[in-house]
Amino acid sequence: MxxxxxxxxxxxxxxxxxxxxxxxxxxxxxxxxxxxxxxxxxxxxHRTNSLDRSLALALTGIILFMLSNLFPLLSLKAGGVALDSTLLSSSIELFRIDRPLLSLLVFFTTILFPALSLAGMVYVLGSVKLGHNSQWIGPIFRFLRSTDVWGMLEVFLLAIIVAGVKLGDLAEIIPGISLYSFFALVIILALLSSTLDPDDVWQHQETTT
Ligand SMILES: [Zn+2]
Incomplete structure (x- = not known):
């Protein structure tokens, strides 16, 4: 410490x-x-504006995350048939082909967990920025710091690229908007963790409680 x-x-x-x-x-x-x-x-x-920059990065992260979920990750084209695959549809498809565990894993690591983490981060940083006090700030921030959600996203991104290369022989693969926004999201989150100064939050806690 x-x-x-x-x-x-x-x-x-x-x-x-x-x-x-x-x-x-x-x-x-x-x-x-x-x-x-x-x-x-x-x-x-004492680093300057780390709170403002972190908050801006977290908000950018939310926008990129929404884009990643709204648009297709990949489009597969084989035999005149095109198939769009989004994060959610990949998860549902895995469930459909009897891979419930993998389906849940994809859902948790790429959708639910990042969504909650980004929302939690914006909530914590936004509260500190606005001088708002809540008993939840400390526990939420401690939880966010203890989990490595972003690491999971990187692994997932790598898995998509590997799968894309492997499927390349069987079908034509067109990267979707989501793949780019996902990639940008991973970079933004890496920037966020290097910009964020945890003491901004702890100090806020000390002075308001
Ligand atoms: Zn000296």
Whole structure:
């Protein structure tokens, strides 16, 4: 928990990584940096606008997620017949051909879980942004941080590409809009996890409860 980028509301002791001098530093405001009084190396930095950027990325994620579900992922063309496959129809099709477990797995990892996670993230970040307080923010955020939903999406995307390559001999495969938005979603979510500063949320919790 304690680290160079950790923000705090009280004065804390920090040891300089370069000259080992121990010194007390005050809570930092956004964009401010605390430097060692002896050697001027950076002791702590408060990232600027990480909350705004994270919220914008989460909202972009929701739009991309909706596109991913509204449009076909792939179109298969064989023998003059074209078949559009969306995330939901893939899941239903798996159920139809007696693969209930796989069907549920696809449904949970590509639709339900990402939907709930994105909604939860927007709820948490939006609440912090608006200064709104709720007892749910902490538990939801802790849960979001403990699950690796985005990792699942990456695996799924890889599986689609592999399946596409394998089916390539049997049918003509046309990538759908959803495949691109899905790909963009994976990138946006990676950006989100690198931009997000969890202390923005914890600090909000500390000051409002
Ligand atoms: Zn120093």
């Amino acid at each position: 304690q680290g160079e980028k950790h923000k705090h509301t009280q004065r804390v002791l920090r040891i300089c990584h370069d000259c080992d001098l121990i010194q007390e530093i005050p809570p930092l405001k956004a964009g401010k940096t605390a430097r060692c009084i002896r050697c001027h190396s950076i002791l702590e930095r």
